[in-house]
Amino acid sequence: MKITVIGCGSIGKIFLAALHLRGHEVQGWLKLSSQTNLVVNIKKPKGDFFYKIITCNNIKHLINSKLLIVCLKAWQISNVLLPVLDFIPKTTLILLLHNGMGVIEKLGQLNNPFLSGITTNSAWQKNNIVFHTNNGVTHIGPINRISKSFKFIADILNDAIPNVVWSDQIINICWYKLASNCIINPLTVKYNCKNGNLFQFSEEIENIIIEIYKVMKKINLDVNKNKLINYIYDIIKKTSNNYSSMLQDIRNCKKTEIDYITGYLINKAKIYHINTPKNNNLYQLVKNLEKINCDYK
Numbered sequence: 001m002k003i004t005v006i007g008c009g010s011i012g013k014i015f016l017a018a019l020h021l022r023g024h025e026v027q028g029w030l031k032l033s034s035q036t037n038l039v040v041n042i043k044k045p046k047g048d049f050f051y052k053i054i055t056c057n058n059i060k061h062l063i064n065s066k067l068l069i070v071c072l073k074a075w076q077i078s079n080v081l082l083p084v085l086d087f088i089p090k091t092t093l094i095l096l097l098h099n100g101m102g103v104i105e106k107l108g109q110l111n112n113p114f115l116s117g118i119t120t121n122s123a124w125q126k127n128n129i130v131f132h133t134n135n136g137v138t139h140i141g142p143i144n145r146i147s148k149s150f151k152f153i154a155d156i157l158n159d160a161i162p163n164v165v166w167s168d169q170i171i172n173i174c175w176y177k178l179a180s181n182c183i184i185n186p187l188t189v190k191y192n193c194k195n196g197n198l199f200q201f202s203e204e205i206e207n208i209i210i211e212i213y214k215v216m217k218k219i220n221l222d223v224n225k226n227k228l229i230n231y232i233y234d235i236i237k238k239t240s241n242n243y244s245s246m247l248q249d250i251r252n253c254k255k256t257e258i259d260y261i262t263g264y265l266i267n268k269a270k271i272y273h274i275n276t277p278k279n280n281n282l283y284q285l286v287k288n289l290e291k292i293n294c295d296y297k
């Protein structure tokens with residue numbers, strides 16, 4: 001299948017490599033339109049390496065792609081994707097794979113079939129090498145009527161990347177993941193630590209979860225408090241050796257996804273008059289650090 005991966009950070013590169021290895025015709029799509037090649041160098045979870053130079057930014061390849069996988073940061077998506085949508089046929093399937101929620105609202109009317117996805121694959125990059133530390137699960141599912149018939153895409157992806165699962169209740173799963181990001185990401189920034197170090201802050205974690213749980217319950221999601229707590233601790237355990245993406249962003253003076261994670265939760269809570277003081281504090285803490293550390297262009 002002809003596929004374009006938009007946004008080639010760690011997760012984008014993992015998808016490019018895996019799909020290439022299964023014989024798909026893949027290309028990357030990068031901000032810098034003059035860049036036509038991308039070095040994809042990955043140290044896989046078992047220690048073996050993938051190395052290949054992958055073609056980028058070929059407009060013909062983009063137009064003929066049957067699938068676009070968008071692996072950008074939440075706050076980048078509408079700016080990058082909206083101009084691309086003008087080029088591609090209305091039948092091209094688009095899979096959004098990112099942390100946080102609230103992106104779809106920013107895209108306006110969705111004329112193409114759209115899938116939402118979340119992944120617990122974890123990876124980080126140093127000196128252009130991706131360290132893929134953990135093979136997680138990737139859930140994908142339909143977010144508009146015309147994407148409901150694309151279940152077969154989960155099989156195609158699963159054939160390349162282990163553990164891709166189709167879910168008709170993708171929004172529910174996105175909320176579980178959002179909850180884990182509301183805990184892990186700002187707390188690892190607050191304590192400047194690896195995910196695994198968060199086990200010592202269990203009381204604080206559980207107080208934050210209670211606020212999130214109230215919001216999830218209010219919007220009628222299928223949520224169980226103990227299941228939510230266990231889900232979050234399971235992610236902390238499985239990614240214990242990782243630095244969260246938010247801590248990596250703060251350390252690298254990059255804009256974080258806090259507005260699409262804790263910010264999204266707080267906005268939903270406001271609608272239902274639910275107080276979220278713990279999440280508000282974490283939101284302010286990350287916003288302040290963003291301001292102090294970074295000089296956005």
Ligand code: PAF
Pocket residue numbers: 099120122180181184185195235239242243244245246
């Ligand atoms: O944003 C991240 O870093 C990841 O979503 C997660 C699961 C919190 C692991 O670090």
